Amino acid sequence: MNSPLHWLGSLAAxxxxxPIYSAQPVESRATVGFQQTGASSAASRQAFFFDFFIxxxxxxxxxxxxxxxxxxxxxxxxxxxxxxxSPVARLSAGALNVNQLAQxxxxxxxxxxxxxxxxxxxxxxxRTLGWVLHAGATGPLEAKxxxxxxxxxxxxxxxxxxxxxxxxxxxxxxxxxxVTPDRNRFQRQWGAGLxxxxxxxxxxxxxxxTYLLTLGQDEAVTGGSLRSxxxxxxxxxxxxxxxxxxxxxFRALFLFGTAxxxxxxxxxxxxxxxxxxPATVRxxxxxxxxxxxxxxxxxxxIGVGLDVLPLLGRFKIGIR
Numbered sequence: 001m002n003s004p005l006h007w008l009g010s011l012a013a014x015x016x017x018x019p020i021y022s023a024q025p026v027e028s029r030a031t032v033g034f035q036q037t038g039a040s041s042a043a044s045r046q047a048f049f050f051d052f053f054i055x056x057x058x059x060x061x062x063x064x065x066x067x068x069x070x071x072x073x074x075x076x077x078x079x080x081x082x083x084x085x086s087p088v089a090r091l092s093a094g095a096l097n098v099n100q101l102a103q104x105x106x107x108x109x110x111x112x113x114x115x116x117x118x119x120x121x122x123x124x125x126x127r128t129l130g131w132v133l134h135a136g137a138t139g140p141l142e143a144k145x146x147x148x149x150x151x152x153x154x155x156x157x158x159x160x161x162x163x164x165x166x167x168x169x170x171x172x173x174x175x176x177x178x179v180t181p182d183r184n185r186f187q188r189q190w191g192a193g194l195x196x197x198x199x200x201x202x203x204x205x206x207x208x209x210t211y212l213l214t215l216g217q218d219e220a221v222t223g224g225s226l227r228s229x230x231x232x233x234x235x236x237x238x239x240x241x242x243x244x245x246x247x248x249x250f251r252a253l254f255l256f257g258t259a260x261x262x263x264x265x266x267x268x269x270x271x272x273x274x275x276x277x278p279a280t281v282r283x284x285x286x287x288x289x290x291x292x293x294x295x296x297x298x299x300x301x302i303g304v305g306l307d308v309l310p311l312l313g314r315f316k317i318g319i320r
C-alpha cells in the first residue's frame with residue numbers, strides 16, 4: 001500500500017508539471033511561510049503556516065486567465081485568533097494576555113464569474129474583474145493554552161458589582177478562568193463580493209496578484225453564530241523577484257494580508273483590571289469558576305510565504 005508521503009509527492013508532481021492543455025486551465029500554489037495574526041485590542045502572535053490554493057477554469061480547454069467561470073478553493077493550516085470577548089482582554093497585568101492563539105484550519109471554496117478581462121499596461125499582462133461567491137469554515141485542531149486564570153475582584157472593590165453582574169458564575173469564588181467555548185462544529189462562514197486579479201501570462205509559474213472584497217457572515221468574529229454582516233478584505237501579491245532566469249524563471253515569494261471586520265456598532269463595555277492568579281492555581285481547583293466566552297472581535301493576519309510547487313518541479317524533487 002502506498003504511503004501518505006507517496007501520494008503527497010505524486011500530487012505535488014502533478015500540480016508542478018504545468019498546464020494540461022495548451023491554455024492554462026489550472027492555477028495552483030502551495031505556500032509555506034510566516035505570518036502575524038491578532039484581534040482588535042489584543043496582543044498578536046507570529047507563527048508558521050501552510051496554505052494551498054487552486055483555481056480551475058470551467059470548460060474544456062478553458063484558460064484560467066480568460067475564462068468567465070472558475071471554481072476555486074483554499075485550505076490553510078495555521079494559528080488564528082481565539083479572542084475571548086471580555087473586558088478582561090483589556091487588562092494591564094504583567095505579561096499575561098487573555099488573547100490566545102490555537103493551531104487551526106480554514107477551508108473555503110466558491111465560484112467566480114468574470115464579466116470583464118482586459119490587457120493591462122503591457123502585452124502578456126491580463127487583468128480580470130469578477131463576482132465571487134464562497135462558503136467555508138474555520139476551527140481549532142488543538143485548543144491548547146486557552147485557559148487564563150485571574151483573581152476575582154474583592155467584594156469591597158468598586159469593580160466587584162459590575163464584574164458579578166457580567167459574570168454571575170464567579171460570585172463567591174476567588175479566581176475566574178476564561179476559556180473559549182468547546183465546539184462540536186467548525187465555525188461557518190460565507191460571503192459574496194468582487195475579486196480583481198492581475199495575471200502574468202508570460203510564465204505558467206507566475207501566480208496572479210489578487211484583491212478580494214466580500215460581504216457575508218463569519219461565526220469566528222460574531223460570537224459563534226451567523227449574525228450581523230461581516231466584511232472581508234484579502235490581498236495577495238507575488239513579489240517581483242524572479243528566481244532563475246530565462247523562460248523557466250518564476251516568482252515564488254508572496255506577500256498577503258487578510259482583515260475580517262464585523263460591520264456594526266462597537267461595544268466598548270467596562271474595563272476590569274485583574275491580577276493574574278498564582279502559577280499554582282489550576283482550572284480544576286474548587287475555588288476557580290470557568291467562564292466560557294465566545295470570540296467577538298475583528299481579526300487580521302499579514303505574512304510572507306514561499307510557493308513550494310514550482311520548486312518541486314524545477315529541481316525535480318520527488319517522494320517515493
